[in-house]
Amino acid sequence: MLLRYRGSEGMLAWAFHRISGVAIWLFVVVHVVDIYLVGGDPKAYDTILKVYASLPGRIGETLLGAALLYHALNGLRIITMDFWPALTVYHRQLWYASWIVFLAVGLPGAFLILKPAFGL
């Protein structure tokens, strides 16, 4: 049904919020495991750090950052409407505004995460 129903911005905002939430949760699981390895298996921990520092690892971190940033900004959008229900009239504009902030913060952030992989 989710794919059959043609929702508009509100449904997309909710779907991205769920997807980014699940992605963040999956990373937290991985993060718990890698932090455990500091004491459990230091050599494996060093290997994982190298994976994080590689290009695929940095792309993954960039996507994680994107998920965190979107989830946070859309969460603020929802909280704003929770406190001021009259603003629901502007839910689309609030979503577009959150994308502008997402790009303004996310693009420099992605550059900073990715540039070491290109020797910059």
Place this chain on the structure above:
Amino acid sequence: MKVDLRILRFDPERDGTPHWESYELEAGPMDRVLDLLHAVKNGPDGTLTFRRSCGHGICGSDAMMINGRNRLACKARVDQIGRRISVAPLPGLPVVKDLVVDMDGFFAKYRGVRPFLINEAEEPERERRQSPEQRARYDDTTKCILCGACTSSCPSFWANPGYVGPAAIVNAHRFIFDSRDEAGDERLEILSDKDGVWRCRTIFNCVDACPRGINITRAILEVSSAIVERVS
């Protein structure tokens, strides 16, 4: 112009699962989907089953999913939705036959919020007076026609059919904020249940689907706020 109409058909006495059937029809730009359904029923297939009554967007009988979105068949015009039209029953509700869904659960939830004026005070000699401001407080939610387009467009309802749903909350809102009513607390108690207002995820499908233009999400959030204020 030629219109390609696809309808999701289901006959419980014959079909195991619903299936699409296509019809090519002649239609004008101002024809409505309801006119097309009548053209099929009065023409190639008299067994096509759907609800309709007033045919003018008032009774709410002919809500269905048209081109992937819940709308009233009597308000969806060909010039607005295009020549390729798909029609399916309201999602998330049990299909009885073709485009007819079982609305018993929907109306049970509606009745559950006690959607009528409750005032135990002695009956006044004249009407219970209300200022324009007091009337405006719930004006938007008086418009509901109980078509079910909102509740059946809600992903929270699809995931949890126990959710009371937008329509019931809208109709509770209409009385909770009515200055003449005395049972607001009782309704807020009903809606503070785990299957009450907290299931809303501010998805706005309900607002998009409402043929009366009610800002349903606003109404739900106002009820949520009233529940929080009541507790605190």
